Amino acid sequence: MTKTVRYFAAESEPQNTEKEEFVGVKKKRLKHNADNKQHIHKKKNHNQRHVSKKIPNPNPKYPGRAPVSKELLEKHTRGDGIQKSGVKTKFHQKKVEYKDLNVKYANQLAARVEVLLTEESGILEADIGETTTQYTQKDIVKNVDITAASKHFELQLRDFGPYRINYTRNGRHLALGGKLGHVATFDWVTKKLHFEINVMESVHDITWLHIETMLAVAQKDWVYIYDNQGIELHCLKMLNKVTRMQFLPYHFLLATGNDDGYLSWLDVSIGQIVVQYNSKLGRINMMTQNPYNAILCVGGSKGVVSMWSPNTREPVAKMLCHKTAMSSLHIDPKGVDCCTKSARRPYLRHRLNNSIANLSFCPFEDILGIGSEKGFTSLLAPGAGEPNFDAYEANPFQTKSQRKEAEVKALLEKEHAKVVKTVRHQIVNINDKTNKNDVTKEKSILDRFLPKQKKR
Amino acid sequence: MKVKVITRNPDEYLRETKKDLHKAPRNYDPNLHPFEAAREYVRALNAVKLERVFAKPFVGNLDGHRDGVSCLGKHPTKLSILLSGAYDGEVRVWDIPQQICLRHFVAHDGIVRGISYNPNSTNFFTIGDDKTIKTWYADIPNNASEEEPLNTILSKTVITGISHHQTKPIFATCGEICQIWEETRSEPIHTYQWGVDSLHDISFNPVQQNLLSTCASDRSIILYDIRNTGPVRKVILKLRTNRLAWNPMEPFIFTCANEDYNLYTFDTRNLKKPVNIHVDHVSAVIDVDYSPTGREFVSGSYDKSIRIFEAGKGHSRDIYHTKRMQRVTCILWSLDNKYIVNGSDEMNIRIWKARASEKLGTLKPREKTALNYNSALKEKYATHPQVKRISRHRQVPKHIYNAQNELRTIKQKLKKKEGNRRAHSKKGKVPFVPERQKHVVKQDV
Numbered sequence: 001m002t003k004t005v006r007y008f009a010a011e012s013e014p015q016n017t018e019k020e021e022f023v024g025v026k027k028k029r030l031k032h033n034a035d036n037k038q039h040i041h042k043k044k045n046h047n048q049r050h051v052s053k054k055i056p057n058p059n060p061k062y063p064g065r066a067p068v069s070k071e072l073l074e075k076h077t078r079g080d081g082i083q084k085s086g087v088k089t090k091f092h093q094k095k096v097e098y099k100d101l102n103v104k105y106a107n108q109l110a111a112r113v114e115v116l117l118t119e120e121s122g123i124l125e126a127d128i129g130e131t132t133t134q135y136t137q138k139d140i141v142k143n144v145d146i147t148a149a150s151k152h153f154e155l156q157l158r159d160f161g162p163y164r165i166n167y168t169r170n171g172r173h174l175a176l177g178g179k180l181g182h183v184a185t186f187d188w189v190t191k192k193l194h195f196e197i198n199v200m201e202s203v204h205d206i207t208w209l210h211i212e213t214m215l216a217v218a219q220k221d222w223v224y225i226y227d228n229q230g231i232e233l234h235c236l237k238m239l240n241k242v243t244r245m246q247f248l249p250y251h252f253l254l255a256t257g258n259d260d261g262y263l264s265w266l267d268v269s270i271g272q273i274v275v276q277y278n279s280k281l282g283r284i285n286m287m288t289q290n291p292y293n294a295i296l297c298v299g300g301s302k303g304v305v306s307m308w309s310p311n312t313r314e315p316v317a318k319m320l321c322h323k324t325a326m327s328s329l330h331i332d333p334k335g336v337d338c339c340t341k342s343a344r345r346p347y348l349r350h351r352l353n354n355s356i357a358n359l360s361f362c363p364f365e366d367i368l369g370i371g372s373e374k375g376f377t378s379l380l381a382p383g384a385g386e387p388n389f390d391a392y393e394a395n396p397f398q399t400k401s402q403r404k405e406a407e408v409k410a411l412l413e414k415e416h417a418k419v420v421k422t423v424r425h426q427i428v429n430i431n432d433k434t435n436k437n438d439v440t441k442e443k444s445i446l447d448r449f450l451p452k453q454k455k456r
Numbered sequence: 457m458k459v460k461v462i463t464r465n466p467d468e469y470l471r472e473t474k475k476d477l478h479k480a481p482r483n484y485d486p487n488l489h490p491f492e493a494a495r496e497y498v499r500a501l502n503a504v505k506l507e508r509v510f511a512k513p514f515v516g517n518l519d520g521h522r523d524g525v526s527c528l529g530k531h532p533t534k535l536s537i538l539l540s541g542a543y544d545g546e547v548r549v550w551d552i553p554q555q556i557c558l559r560h561f562v563a564h565d566g567i568v569r570g571i572s573y574n575p576n577s578t579n580f581f582t583i584g585d586d587k588t589i590k591t592w593y594a595d596i597p598n599n600a601s602e603e604e605p606l607n608t609i610l611s612k613t614v615i616t617g618i619s620h621h622q623t624k625p626i627f628a629t630c631g632e633i634c635q636i637w638e639e640t641r642s643e644p645i646h647t648y649q650w651g652v653d654s655l656h657d658i659s660f661n662p663v664q665q666n667l668l669s670t671c672a673s674d675r676s677i678i679l680y681d682i683r684n685t686g687p688v689r690k691v692i693l694k695l696r697t698n699r700l701a702w703n704p705m706e707p708f709i710f711t712c713a714n715e716d717y718n719l720y721t722f723d724t725r726n727l728k729k730p731v732n733i734h735v736d737h738v739s740a741v742i743d744v745d746y747s748p749t750g751r752e753f754v755s756g757s758y759d760k761s762i763r764i765f766e767a768g769k770g771h772s773r774d775i776y777h778t779k780r781m782q783r784v785t786c787i788l789w790s791l792d793n794k795y796i797v798n799g800s801d802e803m804n805i806r807i808w809k810a811r812a813s814e815k816l817g818t819l820k821p822r823e824k825t826a827l828n829y830n831s832a833l834k835e836k837y838a839t840h841p842q843v844k845r846i847s848r849h850r851q852v853p854k855h856i857y858n859a860q861n862e863l864r865t866i867k868q869k870l871k872k873k874e875g876n877r878r879a880h881s882k883k884g885k886v887p888f889v890p891e892r893q894k895h896v897v898k899q900d901v
Contacts, residue, residue: 078486078493110484117483118468122461130457140459148461250491292490366461382461390488391480397469402478413498415491 072111078103119387122366124348133349140380148380151189151367155376157182160198162357163371168208169249170394171363171385175215176376177206179357183217185228188362188378189396195230205245209254209268211407216254218242223256225268238273239264244287248294251415253310255296257284263296265310265417274417275310286329294420299329309420328359350379364389364396500837503830504847511812513776515795518550518805520557525799528786529571529580535792539580540805541568547582549596552797552807559596561603564588570618572627574639579606581627583615589629589637609642611635617658622665628682630655630670636682648680650687657699663707667724671697675897677712679724690900691727693720699743703767705750711767713741713755717863719765720895727899729892734765736772738859743787743798747810754796754810756784759856762798762808775850776808 057063082100087093124140126132141149157163160178167174174188181203184196194212201220208215213228223242225234241259248255252269261284264276279298286299295316296308303322306315358371361384368381389395395402471478486492521542529539537558538550545564548557564584573580573594582590590605597603613632620627625639632653635644654673661667668680676692677700695716703709709731711721719734719741739759746753752773754764760781763772782801789796789810796808809816819827837843852860878886 076484076486113482113484118481119462119464120460123458124460125458127457135457135459139457140461143457143459144461145463148463151461250495294491364462380461382459385462386483386485386488387462388483388485389481390483390485391478392482393488395480396464397466397479399478412502413495415494415498419491419494 068108068111072114073107076107076110076114078107117388121387122382122384124382133346135348137350137379140382144380148366151365151378152380153191153378157375161375162355162373163376164203164206164358165360165369165371165376166207167360167362167369168212169210169363170389170396170398171365171367172396172398173208173212174362174369174376175206175208176371177203177217179203183215183226183230185212185215194228195226197226197230199224204243207245207247207254209247210249210252210410211403214268216245216247218245218256223254234271236266238276239266244284246287246289246296248289248420249410251294251417251420252411253294253417255287255289255310257287257296257298259283263298263308267417269411269414277313279306279308279315281306286326288329288331290331294415297329297331299326301325305329310417311420330359348379348381352377361385363394496833497837497840500833500840500843501846503833504837504843506830507813507834508846508849509813510815513774513809513812514778515807515809515816516555517807518552518555518557519803520548520560521546521803521805524801524803525785525805526567527569527571528788528797528799528805529573530788530791532573532575532577532791534577535790538797538805539571539573540799541571541582541584542803543567545584547571547592550805552795555807559600559603561600563590563592563605569616570629572618572620574620574625574627575623579639581618581620583618583629585614587611587614589615589618591639607642609637616656617670619659619668621660622662624665626682628658628660628668630658634658634668634670634678634680646682646686648686650678650690652676652678657697659700659702661702661707661710662704663702667707669700669702669710671700671712677722677727688901689724689727691722692897692900694895694897698741701744701746701753703746703750703753704748709750709767711744711746711753713744714895715740716895717741717757718895719744719753719755721767727896729890729896732768732770733892733895734770734772736763736765736775737761738856738863742784745788747789748791748793752789752810754787754789756787756798756800758783759859760784760800760853761856762787762796764796764810774812775852775856776812777853777856778806779853780804781806 081103082096084093084096084100087096124132124135126135137152141152155176157176157178160180160182162179164177165174172187172189173185173194175183175185177183179202181198181200182196183199183203183206185194186192187194199217199219203217203219205218206215209225214233215226215228217224217226218239221240223236223239223245224232225236227233239256239258242256243259244257246255247253252267253274254266254268256264256266257279258264261279261281262276263279263284265274266272267274281298281300284298285301288297289295290297290307298306298308300306303320303324303326305319305321305326307317309316352370352372354373356370356372360369361367361381362369363385364387365385366380366382368379368384370377370379398406469479469481518538521540523542523544523546525540526543527541531537531539536552538552539547540550541547541563545562545566545568547561547563547568549559550556551558563582564586566585568582568584570583571580578594579591580594582592584590587610589609589611591607592605611629611631615629615631617630618627626645627637627639629635629637632655634648634655636646636648637644652672652674655670655678656673657671659669661669666682668682670678670680672678673696674692675694675696676690677697678687679689680686681688693714695714697712697714700710700712703711708724709721710724711719711734713719717735717737717739720730721732721734723731734755737755737757737759739757741755741757744753744755750767752764752766754762756762760783761775761777762784764774764776765772776796780802781804784798784800787796787798794810794814796810797805798808799805815823834843834847838847874886
């Protein structure tokens with residue numbers, strides 16, 4: 001549940017002093033690390049800092065650019081900056097310092113342009129003495145504008161349920177897969193149906209691939225890929241008895257878990273299996289991806305969530321979340337919090353008259369989609385979605401030509417499956433602390449990003 | 457109850473007419489950009505690969521000479537005109553964009569040693585082994601049979617090189633002695649000598665215009681001041697210098713192509729040691745020329761290859777070669793900083809792009825931004841091992857590859873031997889001599 005909050009800096013002066021202090025602390029630490037030669041160098045800097053602090057503002061009426069608030073800077077930070085210690089020559093020290101300044105400057109600029117964002121996130125505030133949970137969908141729909149109200153709807157599909165649902169990455173299109181073979185996709189905003197078929201087999205899961213013209217359906221035996229007219233493009237016999245699927249968009253991997261506990265990663269751009277192994281968890285009923293590092297989280301029957309990457313055959317991490325079996329598993333879009341079925345405090349409440357099969361928030365909208373035993377319900381959940389999308393990542397208003405362009409671009413910068421890791425920003429930090437002592441390790445990390453060269 | 461949900465007005469997100477650009481709202485929140493760094497790295501890798509894919513530097517060749525090309529001459533104002541002289545005494549004038557010969561005639565008996573336009577490009581001068589200096593009209597005569605020199609000067613001594621003053625109607629020649637001529641006179645206005653009777657290259661400084669330098673067969677480089685003093689300084693290297701080029705932006709810097717496979721950049725204020733040594737060639741370097749920006753220079757070598765160096769760097773940034781190109785005899789960098797032209801032993805003149813993967817012709821704005829972005833990425837990730845490896849890799853001909861290995865072994869051997877000698881001598885008897893001081897024998901003032 002991301003929320004865009006506008007932070008406005010209060011006063012400029014205390015902010016400045018804080019910054020100075022911050023620099024001071026850093027210097028001290030550096031000094032501590034530095035040898036004698038550097039010591040002199042740093043001393044000089046220290047003096048400069050002292051001087052700059054003493055100069056009074058010649059025109060206090062115009063204090064200059066408003067400082068950026070700490071929270072915003074924190075939000076837009078891309079890692080810890082550049083590690084300056086361990087650089088031997090003065091020349092390169094200067095270079096690194098300059099680079100670090102650039103990184104900080106970029107961080108500030110990114111934080112500054114937040115002011116330009118046009119949309120604001122949805123809210124739901126209770127009056128005094130009331131709680132948000134007591135508002136029903138009816139109340140909410142009554143109190144919002146007509147376009148928003150039209151986003152709450154229900155599809156009654158009694159015959160082929162329960163339904164699995166999946167939104168595209170830009171939140172515009174929706175795919176429904178009924179257990180008894182009903183597969184349908186439509187643009188849920190305009191309610192325009194793309195296709196509707198019955199595959200005459202059981203459907204276990206459904207997921208969009210990188211664009212809305214391709215769709216993977218896990219059927220009774222194999223996984224099938226359909227296009228946006230319902231034409232069968234591929235039948236993937238190497239993925240059999242699949243129960244759950246996840247598409248990793250940046251790696252072009254279709255990750256699947258099957259009835260026997262096998263996990264497979266299929267590269268959809270070349271149609272080949274990257275890796276396939278037995279997780280030894282038995283039938284996989286719950287599987288989701290961490291959008292931040294593309295690691296698969298599998299919920300087991302013993303209340304354990306295990307995390308899997310295509311690079312190791314062992315789970316990268318395991319967590320005991322419940323003492324009993326879980327029934328649902330979700331990860332927030334930042335990839336920081338993982339939520340199994342145990343809400344902290346309810347925010348909204350809605351009663352359905354049949355059992356829920358599948359839940360999913362619609363990206364960039366305040367919508368919660370529910371696939372249930374007898375159809376699909378789209379609920380308004382104010383504050384659930386990110387109001388400001390980035391058109392270069394996912395654009396709900398994408399045209400056909402933009403989609404084509406984006407597909408090519410995305411394929412060109414396809415990540416190698418070996419980049420599926422738990423650590424973020426690792427690639428930029430070649431001078432990482434963990435790698436510092438081991439030069440060969442640095443090389444090996446980077447080598448992993450490319451397939452090995454063929455020997456002639 | 458206060459409630460608001462996200463509603464977007466499509467008018468704010470869609471373009472109004474078909475001719476508008478698509479609207480692209482941005483949000484730099486890192487949470488919306490997963491794998492940002494890793495994707496950027498892939499982009500950088502793609503950029504550097506594309507650079508190598510598009511690296512097709514050969515533009516075309518000019519054939520027509522019936523003997524090896526001995527010298528080339530730049531037109532001072534027209535980019536399209538090129539002069540060339542051959543070993544059989546023939547001179548040709550070329551139109552580079554059309555790749556045709558505009559004019560050709562036999563100028564000398566024997567080899568044409570040098571060609572130079574005058575600064576206002578009305579005439580050009582050729583010198584040859586027949587001891588003559590001939591002046592020719594730059595304009596093409598109506599009839600090819602009317603090719604007659606405007607003026608012929610018979611020199612008393614052998615002439616091997618010519619260089620024209622940047623602005624004045626003065627030119628200098630070298631040979632047994634260094635002579636300064638005025639265009640209208642038939643006798644030299646100055647002659648300079650400094651203990652050596654065989655000079656093989658001469659060049660005026662384009663910025664500090666009174667300064668002149670020659671390369672001599674006694675392995676020396678001599679600097680002259682034509683105001684009155686004559687020879688000013690002399691530096692003797694371990695091996696002969698073949699050619700010398702002044703930096704057009706830094707008047708005190710020159711680079712010389714040496715017989716010992718290296719190029720040396722000197723500062724005229726201190727000739728005791730070179731500012732930089734440029735290695736990579738595997739045979740004698742024959743010719744060198746600076747780019748008009750003074751940031752780079754190009755060298756042609758006896759190893760049948762051309763190398764481009766950045767002025768401050770010790771290793772070349774690129775190597776050009778073809779299967780058919782033989783020993784390179786002369787080279788020049790065009791005045792628009794885009795092309796390199798070289799003449800070689802097998803009678804051809806070749807035209808190359810100065811930046812191998814550059815797209816020729818005008819660029820559309822989107823192309824421009826894409827290229828700028830790519831170059832920024834390449835710079836950012838330049839030190840990453842894979843990026844570095846790809847951008848540095850060059851396929852070289854077998855003879856160069858083998859020679860490189862051989863030279864490496866020789867160098868290692870010498871180093872080892874010196875180390876051994878040091879280890880078995882009295883302390884201080886075998887001193888450590890920096891590489892830059894090894895190649896200069898002495899400096900005379």
